[in-house]
Amino acid sequence: MFGIHRYTLAKSWAPSAFGLNPRPKNPLLAFTSGGSIAHHYRQISTAVAELEPDEGQGQAEAEAKKKRDPEKDRTEVISVETSMEYLKSDAYKQTYGDTPVWVQYRRNFKGQFAPKKTRKTCIRHGMISTGNPCPICRDEYLVLDYRNAELLKQFISPFNGETLHWDKTGVCRRQQFNLLLAIEKAKDYGTISFDVQFREYNYEDYYPKELLDKLKADQHQHLDSRQQKTES
Numbered sequence: 001m002f003g004i005h006r007y008t009l010a011k012s013w014a015p016s017a018f019g020l021n022p023r024p025k026n027p028l029l030a031f032t033s034g035g036s037i038a039h040h041y042r043q044i045s046t047a048v049a050e051l052e053p054d055e056g057q058g059q060a061e062a063e064a065k066k067k068r069d070p071e072k073d074r075t076e077v078i079s080v081e082t083s084m085e086y087l088k089s090d091a092y093k094q095t096y097g098d099t100p101v102w103v104q105y106r107r108n109f110k111g112q113f114a115p116k117k118t119r120k121t122c123i124r125h126g127m128i129s130t131g132n133p134c135p136i137c138r139d140e141y142l143v144l145d146y147r148n149a150e151l152l153k154q155f156i157s158p159f160n161g162e163t164l165h166w167d168k169t170g171v172c173r174r175q176q177f178n179l180l181l182a183i184e185k186a187k188d189y190g191t192i193s194f195d196v197q198f199r200e201y202n203y204e205d206y207y208p209k210e211l212l213d214k215l216k217a218d219q220h221q222h223l224d225s226r227q228q229k230t231e232s
Ligand SMILES: [Zn+2]
Pocket: 121, 122, 123, 133, 134, 135, 136, 137, 138, 171, 172, 173, 175
């Protein structure tokens, strides 16, 4: 009973029931009906080649190149030597003054609170993909490298020698990773010197209490005996 019902349902819903074409023919059968498959393939491939000539592809590439804004293009590799010269130049001083490169940078965000993290990266496919790139990405002449000590020093806290967090500087997370890597390497190579702060310890804090009391009592006895000697 069920089987028959299902059969009739399927038949009524078939496209042919609505006057439409039934299931299309097997395309492979179409090939075999009038010539070999290879012959048809050749015909199709030549037709496709006529539709998309090589010149069209060249034009498309040229248009894509034209679309690249030179100010946002970051495909050019700038050497560390150039970056180090740039940091000493007048152009750099005019731009940043004596302050670190991240001081003038402000993050753009919607609403009252800044997002918890900085963005993942500012550069995608060799192009700046945001309107407000981070202080490292926005200036292509700032190259993070272990030799570029003057730049790396700007990201090290003068109080405890730690690398500043992106929370403070606004550097994107990819450049922060590069920064940490460069600073570690610079410390290994000795281009950045760093000292552990001198700390004075009160060793009495580490003595057991009984020993400390005994020592103090001994000291008092010693002082008393001395006083007695001087008096006599
Ligand atoms: Zn960035």
